Amino acid sequence: DGGITQSPKYLFRKEGQNVTLSCEQNLNHDAMYWYRQDPGQGLRLIYYSQIVNDFQKGDIAEGYSVSREKKESFPLTVTSAQKNPTAFYLCASSGVGYNEQFFGPGTRLTVL
Amino acid sequence: GQQLNQSPQSMFIQEGEDVSMNCTSSSIFNTWLWYKQDPGEGPVLLIALYKAGELTSNGRLTAQFGITRKDSFLNISASIPSDVGIYFCAGLLRAGANNLFFGTGTRLTVIP
Numbered sequence: 310d311g312g313i314t315q316s317p318k319y320l321f322r323k324e325g326q327n328v329t330l331s332c333e334q335n336l337n338h339d340a341m342y343w344y345r346q347d348p349g350q351g352l353r354l355i356y357y358s359q360i361v362n363d364f365q366k367g368d369i370a371e372g373y374s375v376s377r378e379k380k381e382s383f384p385l386t387v388t389s390a391q392k393n394p395t396a397f398y399l400c401a402s403s404g405v406g407y408n409e410q411f412f413g414p415g416t417r418l419t420v421l
Numbered sequence: 422g423q424q425l426n427q428s429p430q431s432m433f434i435q436e437g438e439d440v441s442m443n444c445t446s447s448s449i450f451n452t453w454l455w456y457k458q459d460p461g462e463g464p465v466l467l468i469a470l471y472k473a474g475e476l477t478s479n480g481r482l483t484a485q486f487g488i489t490r491k492d493s494f495l496n497i498s499a500s501i502p503s504d505v506g507i508y509f510c511a512g513l514l515r516a517g518a519n520n521l522f523f524g525t526g527t528r529l530t531v532i533p
Contacts, residue, residue, distance in 0.1 A: 313463075315463075340519065342519070342521075349525070349526075350525055350526075351425070351427075351509060351523030351524055351525045351526060352464075352509075352511075352521075352523045353523075354519075354520055354521070357519045357520075359519065365519070367520065368520070397461075399463050399464070401463075406516065408452050408454075408469065408471070408513060408516060409454065409466060409469050410454075410466075410511075410521055411466060412456075412463035412464045412465070412466075413463050414462055414463045415461070415462065415463045417461070
């Protein structure tokens with residue numbers, strides 16, 4: 310089955326620790342994205358990547374970092390510099406034209 | 422970032438009723454997308470709209486790209502219990518843009 314997978318589904322970390330969220334897609338999509346969702350709000354773009362080894366900051370990139378070493382993978386690291394990291398994190402990808410974005414199931418991060 | 426005003430914020434309807442929700446912006450959008458999100462899951466793309474005035478259906482769902490290009494509408498006919506969830510509008514300012522702007526969502530509750 311083609312799709313986007315995110316792991317883990319739930320993640321708990323202590324304050325001050327970095328944590329890396331996984332995102333993998335087998336849709337052969339060029340572009341991948343990370344969004345953050347807070348309760349009662351829409352999604353906000355953290356980082357995006359259009360091709361391997363290239364990525365750009367979104368609206369709320371501070372305290373996050375990414376890498377894109379393979380087309381299929383776009384991991385997100387939430388660093389200790391992120392002041393309010395507890396949130397639902399969503400990964401998405403899109404193909405040629407980049408208009409329609411398809412989402413993974415999400416990772417809920419809770420920082421204690 | 423761009424503000425997408427989505428209304429209503431929540432709706433409580435009886436099973437079998439029709440539903441209407443809309444999304445407005447102060448900017449002109451090139452593409453409008455409608456997503457549905459179940460609790461704890463990633464958004465699922467329902468309908469994509471690319472031309473002003475376009476009317477597109479997906480089963481009981483119908484969406485329209487407003488002629489001013491600053492708004493979009495989603496209608497659900499003959500609602501059923503599985504329609505429960507949060508519906509998000511999202512827009513792209515230009516074709517191929519990477520930043521998908523999201524509305525704050527409409528939470529739909531269907532009473533059997």
